[in-house]
Amino acid sequence: MTPDQRRTFIADHTTIGPAPFVPEVRLHMGGLAMSLWEAAALADERLPVPPPYWAWPWAGGQALARYVLDGPDVVRGRRVADIGSGGGIVAIAAALAGAAHVVAIDIEPYAVEACRLNAMANGIDTVVEARQADPVGSDDGWDVVLAGDVWYEAELAAYMEPWLRRLAARGAEVLTGDLGRAYLPAAGLSELARYTVPTLVDLEDVTQKEARVLRFGAG
Numbered sequence: 001m002t003p004d005q006r007r008t009f010i011a012d013h014t015t016i017g018p019a020p021f022v023p024e025v026r027l028h029m030g031g032l033a034m035s036l037w038e039a040a041a042l043a044d045e046r047l048p049v050p051p052p053y054w055a056w057p058w059a060g061g062q063a064l065a066r067y068v069l070d071g072p073d074v075v076r077g078r079r080v081a082d083i084g085s086g087g088g089i090v091a092i093a094a095a096l097a098g099a100a101h102v103v104a105i106d107i108e109p110y111a112v113e114a115c116r117l118n119a120m121a122n123g124i125d126t127v128v129e130a131r132q133a134d135p136v137g138s139d140d141g142w143d144v145v146l147a148g149d150v151w152y153e154a155e156l157a158a159y160m161e162p163w164l165r166r167l168a169a170r171g172a173e174v175l176t177g178d179l180g181r182a183y184l185p186a187a188g189l190s191e192l193a194r195y196t197v198p199t200l201v202d203l204e205d206v207t208q209k210e211a212r213v214l215r216f217g218a219g
Ligand SMILES: C[S@@+](CC[C@H](N)C(=O)[O-])C[C@H]1O[C@@H](n2cnc3c(N)ncnc32)[C@H](O)[C@@H]1O
Pocket: 053, 054, 056, 057, 058, 059, 060, 061, 062, 083, 084, 085, 086, 087, 088, 089, 090, 105, 106, 107, 108, 111, 133, 134, 135, 136, 147, 148, 149, 150, 152, 156
């Protein structure tokens, strides 16, 4: 599929509206997960097609976006990376909060196109650069590194954690948002904020969850 075809698919299979916990950010959002995944799989030549994580703002990402918008000093004038950006809620919040530049990095091509569409819908597409990559191991000298809801798989967590720790050790401000996923690092994080975030029953089995914003390193 070409980037244009992915953007058309996203536009055809989502509706645009405010993120539930971060209404300052407008996003293309999907309906029921399974039917959207089936439609994405039918449209895509890849096997298997990953779940359409890009189609919803996840609770960890919503918490992190809320934190950044409520305390914009953390990103204002700074060079920011959003890791595992999905539809880009965290990157867009950072741009709206005054970041100088935000790179939204996701391994999944649908996510990159969703983030591009969402950045345009929020009028900050000159600040947010959506990039398809696996960023683990790289370092563009970012001042701030944000990662919303990336602790959902053991392998991914074990892969990302040491790299995020290295970025924090060299002086980057590294923050994550998480609702209590199984593979959130058990130590070495300090809590900055805690929110009750609305969630979709289809995705999380409940209508709300407590999600925290955590900083890599001592408090
Ligand atoms: C649960 S979604 C979270 C999306 C967004 N941060 C949010 O909170 O709404 C996790 C995202 O991480 C991405 N991802 C998984 N492994 C990755 C990797 N190695 N490099 C970059 N992105 C990755 C997935 O494609 C997915 O979009």
